[in-house]
Amino acid sequence: MNQNLPCTEPRPIPAAKKVTRRRSPISLIWIVPLVAVLIGIGLAVSAILQRGPEIELQFASGDGLDVHKTKLKYKEVxxxxxxxxALSEDHHSVKVSVQMDKRAAPLLAGDSRFWVVRPRVAAGGVSGLNTLLSGAYIALDPGKSRNVKRAFVGLESPPLVIGDMPGRQFVLGADDLGSLDVGAPVYYRHIPVGRVVGYVMRPDGKGVDVRIFVDEPYDHFVTTATRFWHASGIDLSVGADGMKLEMQSLLSVVAGGVAFGGGDASNGEAPVASRFTLFSDQTTALRQPDSIVQKYVLVFNESVRGLTVGAPVDFRGISAGEVSRIDIDFNRRASDVAMAVEISLYPERFARQQRNRPTALPTQQGLRQILDGMVAKGFRGQLRTGNLLTGQRYVALDFFPKAKAAPIGWNRPIPELPTQPGSLDSLQEKLVAVVDTLQGTLQRVDRLIAHVDQEVVPEVAPTLRDARQTLARANAVLSSDAPVQMELRDTLREVERAAASVRDLADTLEQQPQSVLTGKKASK
Structure with missing residues (x-):
């Protein structure tokens, strides 16, 4: 080993420090449910904040309604x-609870209306077909009342007029409803412009009030002078004026209808809910009103069969009035029975028909003088037949120059105008006279025939027998197998042969004229 290198010893490795981790109080696995709960709470709070009042509707039936499915709609929203x-306490109806939206709360006025929209077939047509796939729903028509309600009685049928529909309502007074029904059309110049929205009987029971709605802009044609009349079905009338047939449309034949006309813009538009009279027909409705009516009586010594109350009183083609009453006039002194016909005359009609219209009608005294002068010239009342098919009659006022003099009975309770026998009675008298004449002639003919049978025939009988014998001999001579006839036929045959010989001679002379001198040449 190299001793010069320093000696190194391995250092001990320090022990690792133990790290202590803190656990989170909420585990990550709970975050998702917590978020869901928070969202649910938020939605619930929002729903509570958006939820409006709860209302209760009462209907006769719950047909087509389902809990948590059926919606309440306004303008299809x-x-x-x-x-x-649930059933009502008396079990006669059902109660439907509806949770409203908060924004729809102002629509719940005291006069708001609710109804179930489902497929319906009514006089006005078919409605609610869109619910065949989507299902029934409850519709709302907001009211205008300031009172607030939470319980309502629903309508069993949809209203024909809702609050924001442009147009106007009117009331028509009539003696009876006729064939009208809710939804029946209203016509103007044969164009449907509205509908019947309801009717009610008057409190005294002496008529009905019919409510109609005319759509905009046709409601502006309803003026203070407008006249309304029944246009229901086919109006066929047969009277003294003839036969009349009127019909608005095929729908009016089935469902009835109302028509109006008359008046112009100068009369001014009729206010909303104005009241009018509903006449029975167009002729009566458009008849010009008469403010002055004068009553007179006509006494006829003849049958008034065919004359009815309301029959026209005619003066040379002008409608002067109408028959208002027909009674029996019994004269006890003379033990005679006559017919008293009361008529209503309208002097204004004469004034309107004059070429130079007067500024005012004559006074009663002046009118009396005028009638006295007319009666002195033969002015009379007469019964005439207006329709040969039905036999209906009318009263005609005319001049009869040859009429017997008769004054007006001004001293009677109702002035009595003189009359003239009817043309029909005169014709019947003439026919009776003709029949009497024919009967006399037939009686004389019968006597003549009897005279011939009794006196003439026996005298001419021998002559007739000789004539028959002569005719028998003539027939014997002229018969085909009589001798005279056979001889005559033989003679005719001889004449025919002689004629043939003459024709041959004529032919020879025509071909050989010299044969008269030289004779006939022999044929080669």
Missing amino acids: AIGTVTAI
Whole structure:
């Protein structure tokens, strides 16, 4: 070994220090569930903050409604969910609990309406077809009341008018409903412009009030002078004016309908919920109103069969009024029965028809003088047939120059106008006279035939027998097998042969004229 090298000894290796690790109080495996819990709490808090009030709806049936599935919608946007369905205490309906969204709380006014949207077939058409795949849902029509409610009675059918629908409602008063129903169309110039939204009987039971809704912009055509009438089904009327057939559309035949017309913009638009009269037909509705009515009585000594109340009173083609009453006028002194027809005359119609319209109608005294002058010239009332098919009659006012003089009975409770026998009765009298004449003629013919049989025939009988014998001999001579006929036929045959010989001679002379001198040449 080399002693010059220093001597080195191995140093001892220090012992490693023991590291002590601190354990985390929460294990990593709990982080994920903790995060999930926090998220759930956040969602729950958010749901609680977003959750609105809970409302209760009452329906007749829970058909189509499912817990936690059926939605409450407004404008096709879900704003709530059905949370419970249970029977009511009286078991006559169901109670549906709906959890609303917080933002939808202002929609819960006291007059808000709820209904179940499902497929329906009604007079107005088919609705709710989109729910065939998506399922039924509850619809909301917000109200305008300031009162707040949490319990509502749902509608059994969808309302035809909702709060934000543009248009106006009107009320029509009628004697009866006719064939109208909710959803029946409303027409203007044969165009559907609205619908019937409801009806109710009046408290006194003497009529009905029909509510209609006219869509915008057609509601502006409803003025204060507008007239409404039934346009239900087929309007067939047969009267003294003839036969009339009117129909709006095929839908009105099935579901009925209402039509309106008349008036213009100068009359001004009718306010919302204005009240109108619903007339039975278009003719009655558009008839110009008359403010002055004068009653008169016409007494007829003839049958008034075919004349009805409401029949027209006509003056040379102008409707002057109508029949208002028909009674029996019994005269005890004369033991006679006549028919008293009360008519309503409208003097304004005469004024409207005049070429030079007067500024005002004549006074009662002036009108009386005018009628007295007209009656003096033959002005009378007469029954006439207006329709030969139905036999319906009307009252005609006209001048009859040959009529007997008769005054107006002004002293009666209702003034009595003189009358003229009807043309039909005159025709019947003429027909009776003709029949009587024909009967007399037939009787004379019968007597003549009897005279011929009794007196003439016996005298001419021998002459008739001689004539028959002569005819028999003539028939014997002219028969085909009589001798005269056979001799005549033989004579005719001889004449025919002689004629043939003459034709042969004529032919020979034509070909050989010299044969008269030289004789006929022999044929080669």
